[in-house]
Amino acid sequence: MDRKKSYGPRSALTSFLKDHGISKKMLEERLHRNTQGSETVNPEEQAQDQPQAEPNIVTRSRASNSSANSTVSPEEQSNNPTLDSATSTTKQAKPKSTAKQEINQSTKSEAISNNSSKGTKASKGSSSKKKTKKSGYESEDPEPSKNSRKKTKNDIPSSSKDLAVGFDTGSARKGGKFMICEMCGVKVISRRAVIIGNATYCLPCSKSIEKANTPTVKRNQNVPIDITKSKKYSKKSFQKKVIKSADGLLEIDTGIPSLQDLCVRILGQYIDMIESFGDLSANSLNKLCRIISKKRMLSQDNLKLFLGTDKTSISLYDCTYLDTTSFLNIAQFSPNLEELDLCFCGKINDQVIKFYAEHLKSLSSIRLNGPFLVSDDAFSYFFSNINSMLRSFKVSDAQFGVSAVKSLINHCNNLLELSVERCHCFTNDSVNAISSYNPELKATESLSQASSSSNLDNLLPSPCRFPILKALCIIEPPKPISSESLIHLIKSVGPTLEELRITYCEGADDTFLLDGIAKHCKNLLILDLTGCKVTSDGLCEFFQNSQSILEFDGTIAKPDTTFEYSKGLIHLGLGKIYELSDKALYFALKHSFHTLEYLSIHSATRNLTPDGLKAIAGIFSQEILSNNSPSTNKFSQDETYDSSDEDQELDSSHNQKAADSDEISKLNSKTFSSCQKLEVLDLSFVRSADNDILSQIVESCPQLRLIYVNGVPNVNSQAPKRSGLKILGRESDTL
Amino acid sequence: MPEKQQRIKLVSGDGVEIFLDREIALMSGTVKRMLEDRNIIFAEVSKNEISFPEISGKILLEVTKYLFYKWKYSDSTVYRQIPEFPIEPEIALELMMAADYLDC
Numbered sequence: 001m002d003r004k005k006s007y008g009p010r011s012a013l014t015s016f017l018k019d020h021g022i023s024k025k026m027l028e029e030r031l032h033r034n035t036q037g038s039e040t041v042n043p044e045e046q047a048q049d050q051p052q053a054e055p056n057i058v059t060r061s062r063a064s065n066s067s068a069n070s071t072v073s074p075e076e077q078s079n080n081p082t083l084d085s086a087t088s089t090t091k092q093a094k095p096k097s098t099a100k101q102e103i104n105q106s107t108k109s110e111a112i113s114n115n116s117s118k119g120t121k122a123s124k125g126s127s128s129k130k131k132t133k134k135s136g137y138e139s140e141d142p143e144p145s146k147n148s149r150k151k152t153k154n155d156i157p158s159s160s161k162d163l164a165v166g167f168d169t170g171s172a173r174k175g176g177k178f179m180i181c182e183m184c185g186v187k188v189i190s191r192r193a194v195i196i197g198n199a200t201y202c203l204p205c206s207k208s209i210e211k212a213n214t215p216t217v218k219r220n221q222n223v224p225i226d227i228t229k230s231k232k233y234s235k236k237s238f239q240k241k242v243i244k245s246a247d248g249l250l251e252i253d254t255g256i257p258s259l260q261d262l263c264v265r266i267l268g269q270y271i272d273m274i275e276s277f278g279d280l281s282a283n284s285l286n287k288l289c290r291i292i293s294k295k296r297m298l299s300q301d302n303l304k305l306f307l308g309t310d311k312t313s314i315s316l317y318d319c320t321y322l323d324t325t326s327f328l329n330i331a332q333f334s335p336n337l338e339e340l341d342l343c344f345c346g347k348i349n350d351q352v353i354k355f356y357a358e359h360l361k362s363l364s365s366i367r368l369n370g371p372f373l374v375s376d377d378a379f380s381y382f383f384s385n386i387n388s389m390l391r392s393f394k395v396s397d398a399q400f401g402v403s404a405v406k407s408l409i410n411h412c413n414n415l416l417e418l419s420v421e422r423c424h425c426f427t428n429d430s431v432n433a434i435s436s437y438n439p440e441l442k443a444t445e446s447l448s449q450a451s452s453s454s455n456l457d458n459l460l461p462s463p464c465r466f467p468i469l470k471a472l473c474i475i476e477p478p479k480p481i482s483s484e485s486l487i488h489l490i491k492s493v494g495p496t497l498e499e500l501r502i503t504y505c506e507g508a509d510d511t512f513l514l515d516g517i518a519k520h521c522k523n524l525l526i527l528d529l530t531g532c533k534v535t536s537d538g539l540c541e542f543f544q545n546s547q548s549i550l551e552f553d554g555t556i557a558k559p560d561t562t563f564e565y566s567k568g569l570i571h572l573g574l575g576k577i578y579e580l581s582d583k584a585l586y587f588a589l590k591h592s593f594h595t596l597e598y599l600s601i602h603s604a605t606r607n608l609t610p611d612g613l614k615a616i617a618g619i620f621s622q623e624i625l626s627n628n629s630p631s632t633n634k635f636s637q638d639e640t641y642d643s644s645d646e647d648q649e650l651d652s653s654h655n656q657k658a659a660d661s662d663e664i665s666k667l668n669s670k671t672f673s674s675c676q677k678l679e680v681l682d683l684s685f686v687r688s689a690d691n692d693i694l695s696q697i698v699e700s701c702p703q704l705r706l707i708y709v710n711g712v713p714n715v716n717s718q719a720p721k722r723s724g725l726k727i728l729g730r731e732s733d734t735l
Numbered sequence: 736m737p738e739k740q741q742r743i744k745l746v747s748g749d750g751v752e753i754f755l756d757r758e759i760a761l762m763s764g765t766v767k768r769m770l771e772d773r774n775i776i777f778a779e780v781s782k783n784e785i786s787f788p789e790i791s792g793k794i795l796l797e798v799t800k801y802l803f804y805k806w807k808y809s810d811s812t813v814y815r816q817i818p819e820f821p822i823e824p825e826i827a828l829e830l831m832m833a834a835d836y837l838d839c
Contacts, residue, residue, distance in 0.1 A: 073759065256808055258802045259831075260831055260835055263822060263828075263834060266827040267831065269824070287835075288828065291835045
């Protein structure tokens with residue numbers, strides 16, 4: 001209404017068109033009808049429009065007044081038979097389009113429209129010229145309007161309308177698009193075509209089909225209110241469907257936000273207040289950080305919550321949305337940090353790393369996950385400026401090339417932990433730099449013995465760059481690292497190592513295992529060789545060898561039998577070694593059954609048999625060895641051969657053999673039992689595992705609390721149960 | 736049988752007891768797992784009583800309100816517009832911890 005008052009002078013053309021009852025509104029309505037399916041239409045407004053009862057006129061006119069330029073009453077539009085629906089009277093105040101468009105529109109509609117309706121339109125148009133506001137209901141004579149309503153409704157059944165939702169008739173308005181009637185084969189302008197099912201029909205055909213098929217629809221047409229109801233309903237359900245499918249993409253849950261989400265939002269809103277709210281214990285703060293990170297809502301706003309001068313340890317589990325300033329703030333606000341753990345810190349850059357080196361003076365442990373923007377130079381600067389007491393450096397998914405490694409070697413000799421995970425510049429050269437091994441020197445050394453001795457001398461002054469390194473992890477190096485380099489690496493850092501994880505590394509093969517780890521790593525507690533190229537035979541030899549070396553050491557250096565037993569592994573990862581055999585598993589267990597707490601034989605499918613698996617439960621069958629080792633086989637064959645020679649001694653030899661095997665089994669039972677300390681067992685994709693074996697294992701390993709059985713079809717809901725024991729990944733379990 | 740299980744008693748750390756319809760209590764993931772796990776039968780199932788020693792009564796009440804809110808509006812066909820759930824900023828922190836534990 002306000003707009004109407006503010007109208008300025010009009011062009012002659014606009015006034016002319018107005019006189020003829022042609023307005024922008026018609027155009028709008030057409031547009032609206034075309035986009036009706038996708039547009040969210042206020043159903044209440046529709047509900048007001050549809051029922052063609054007289055008392056509703058007032059509300060309708062109000063609606064029409066809300067549109068900017070409405071001089072034509074809604075009935076006039078519906079009088080036009082070319083309008084393909086009866087739904088169309090929703091008003092929208094749209095900006096005025098240009099006069100030209102209006103002309104186009106009007107001429108077309110005139111050309112198409114019925115004569116009868118034209119008459120009424122003209123009369124109304126003239127009457128509506130000046131009484132802009134009231135024209136809506138004054139010019140309305142109920143009779144023709146009702147008729148026209150019915151008529152248009154007869155034209156198109158509501159069901160077909162719904163099918164045409166989203167159908168672009170835009171081109172048809174320009175007069176371009178034709179469709180072909182399926183019944184009579186006549187070309188129809190698509191705007192006049194009627195779509196029933198998937199087929200298009202021309203108007204007469206569709207009418208005949210209607211007559212034949214759908215009496216129910218007809219009944220609905222006679223009662224307009226019903227139609228509006230059904231239409232409203234269908235539209236609503238359509239909208240709901242869209243919402244639901246979109247929800248399904250994001251989360252399975254309903255649209256109601258979880259309480260955690262709501263709380264995090266509130267926290268973010270009142271972050272300043274919460275800071276003054278009071279102290280939070282470090283533990284609960286950590287928990288809070290985890291929750292916020294889990295929701296991926298850690299931002300520069302709520303980061304302040306976790307910073308402070310009193311903080312010595314910060315772990316941020318998801319730094320995805322932190323920017324450079326936020327990273328700088330970490331060092332700025334908490335300069336006394338000793339431990340820093342940043343996950344997904346992809347936005348960290350050279351500037352930040354250098355800033356850390358200058359400001360975090362007491363840093364002893366840092367873990368960076370994904371700082372892929374940080375260059376080698378920045379890392380060099382970091383290592384040369386950080387205090388030399390850096391104990392732990394862990395980096396993953398970064399560049400971390402040779403120059404960075406060299407700087408690390410030169411400046412941080414007190415490292416206890418070094419972990420390099422998926423760093424795409426970490427190559428053979430980097431490994432050689434750590435072990436200060438020069439392959440070219442080696443080549444010359446092989447030529448002349450003298451040079452080799454000098455080479456040794458060269459190595460001796462600095463035999464180990466990290467004299468107290470305890471944990472070394474080289475995880476999934478993208479570039480191949482040669483076996484030779486790895487052996488030299490182990491040679492230099494091996495003696496002090498307690499944890500060694502070399503996974504998915506091509507160079508880690510049998511020679512590395514036997515010449516490297518077996519010879520040099522005497523203090524190993526944790527060994528992870530997941531996805532390495534080691535073979536079963538290599539593993540057999542390794543575990544036998546390392547045992548014999550230990551025994552040798554024990555007898556010579558320390559005549560203490562318990563010494564040997566203290567030397568078992570705590571953590572053994574043999575995952576993704578597909579051809580792991582019974583024998584290798586047996587020797588591995590024999591080596592450290594008394595200490596083992598974690599064992600993974602993930603996807604050992606090819607050679608592992610149920611009997612071999614029973615070794616975990618401490619059940620040892622001779623067949624494992626006899627099948628695999630030719631020596632024992634041969635021995636037993638010889639014996640049987642001897643006994644068959646002389647029938648008389650047959651029984652006695654049998655007895656002897658039985659006694660022998662008894663002895664062996666006794667011997668084994670002495671030295672080998674179940675894994676008493678085993679807590680976690682990964683049997684995923686070990687197809688030979690089943691319920692029986694699992695129950696034996698569970699019975700004999702009292703500490704067991706977690707078993708992974710992903711992809712093991714024979715472990716089902718009948719698997720053994722025990723309080724405190726989780727079995728994860730059963731196929732019978734649903735989420 | 737359904738009558739027997741109809742109500743669940745939630746007990747907070749400071750002894751506040753809240754009785755809640757089972758259906759509403761099941762809106763919490765943790766409670767759902769406790770009450771409906773077929774493999775392991777919790778003691779809570781037989782008593783129909785769950786105690787949360789780490790959650791205070793005030794917070795538990797607030798959580799209960801949320802559970803009711805979620806239960807009420809989870810049937811979206813009835814309510815077209817879901818009103819916002821009011822949270823006082825003072826308790827947001829504790830509430831979040833509790834919500835994390837209760838998985839709701």
